[in-house]
Amino acid sequence: MTVQDIDGLYYGEGHCSCCHPHFPSPHGRSAGASFSFSADVLAAFMRKVYRGFDTAAGVEPAMWREVLRIVNSATVEGLAEAGAPPTHETGFYAALRHSNEVFAAFKVHNMGRLMASRLIGADGKLKPFGKWAEEVAPITSHHVGAWLRTEYDTALIRAHNAADWRRFERDKDVMPNLRWMPTTSPTPESSHRAFWELRLTLPVGDPFWNEHHPGDRWNCKCSLEQTDEPATPELKAEFDGLRPQRGLENNTGRDGRTFSDNHPYFPESCAKCGFYRKANIKNRILGGFTNRQKDCYNCPFIDGCLYGTEKGEIKDIKKAARQTLQGASLSHPDFNGKITVSRRSIDEWTNQPHIHYAEKNRMLLYIDDVLKQSKYLGPGNDKTDGNVTIHLFETSIRGDKTWIIVKEYTDGNTILYSISDSANILKSLRK
Structure with missing residues (x-):
């Protein structure tokens, strides 16, 4: 994964001169108004990486907790902003929190690996700390700056949309259908225009909503409206070939995952996962994971790595x-x-x-x-x-x-x- 990969994904369309998109909340105000990353945590993380922390297979606890704190705060704000946030849904809340834990782990893991890869100079020797810190500044500024801002804002909006979805599920006996509503953006992202121009309307339980929904593209500001007006299933054929962007394929209201494990921070397969490789080979064989299908949010090896960060x-x-x-x-x-x-x-x-x-x-x-x-x-x-x-x-x-x-x-x-x-x-x- 390169800086260009994430920049292209997050800011490919509708980006601004300050290098990150501004997501208004579903109520119209600027999302994520309060946001700050601890400079002390970042400095300590850099020192730890420089001193040889195993970034290939470990998650640095303090850095992980700081990223998790920020993503969790976005989720909490998004749920609170929803008109009818879900109540007494402890399982759903636990799933959201765990998904944020795993996402934060892979984000920190990715950042650490990129930083560690620049420790050794062309002469085969460890670079002076100052020189190395200067070289990795673009990595840190992206991971805890513009990118984290985008992830914060997106987590907020997806949590809000998830709360809306839980309400749609509760009320579907009275209002069985959902209609795709126009974006609130002054500069609409083009990919979703047809959804709301054609007034696509489908039942709450339609499989179409598993992949296609507001928030399945970075910068999306569309919404759904519950209605008892007739569905238009014949319009689904109009959207064949249109796919969500990476990391946003899932419906958070259904699976409780803020981002999908197809985000570029995540490995392509278990064989390329540092957490998986770290696990004892005997345990892997005994557990039947030698040909394991990737499922990062239900992975005992990832949870095993996070266990150490949770002891405190x-x-x-x-x-x-x-x-x-x-x-x-x-x-x-x-x-x-x-x-x-x-x-x-x-x-x-x-x-x-x-x-x-x-x-x-x-x-x-x-x-x-x-x-x-x-x-x-x-x-x-x-x-x-x-x-x-x-x-x-x-x-x-x-x-x-x-x-x-x-x-x-x-x-x-x-x-x-x-x-x-x-x-x-x-x-x-x-x-």
Whole structure:
């Protein structure tokens, strides 16, 4: 990937003299008005790369968190700006956050590799820091300047569009169709003109919306309007051959991914992925990943690399949980009685291994909503203590079933105990 690749993708049409497009929000004001990247984090990252940080297979934690902070703030702002942001959709929010984590990881990984490739001079020796810093300045200015601005603004708009989409899904029984509306841009990008000039109108569930939708081109400022007017499926043939731009092929409202894994930051295949190559070869074979199909947002090797960056988060989560949850009572519509959150609950939950380790820990902070939306499976026997009854509640993280464990003691106390990703826990249920 080169600077020209991203510049051509982001600013190929409708760019301005300051080298980045300005995205108005769906409400008309300038998107991403507040935006700043920590100069201290960037300086520390440069020093770390210069000293030999393994940019080929690792993600520098501080840089990753700073990029993630900015992309997450755009997502939050976009959701908040939506007329009816989705509520009580913890799974959707978790998917958005995880997609931002993975995107930020590949962005930082790409930036680090490009910078490291310029460390050695023609004489085979390490360049002086000052000379190297000057040479990589265009890389840093693009990655945390114009490009990150474009990514911030795009993440904001796509989050807003995703919230709109969730509303469309909820209201489709009354307003079953969607119409492509004109752009709000004073200088319209030409590719979408036919969509709104022909007044394309299709059902909410039409597969057409999987790939074609406002926000599938950089600089797009179109929108959809829900309507009960007749659909025009015959118009779909007019758009054969028109494809979304790289990184924007997906419908965020459906899959919870801010950007697709076809963005140039991402590898073309698993074989070209530093995170995949870093994984132990024995584990890869045992896991059946020798011919793995690329799916960066559901990749255990990427999650494994991110795990190290998330360890510092556990302390913050524990602290927040002890302040806001310890001693609190939880309830479930199908469970008789209150469930107490204890200090041990917090420790057991955060210490428990899980295939979605980070999401599992964050889930604790909104456990009240998670528990209410879970499915109560019934009581079971505690293998370690015959006097204790366990209760299992089924939920999911990124599509994978997960079970919340509650323990009921003989003295009547019922305590949130832990969480498990192993289906073996179901063997404990009473017949």
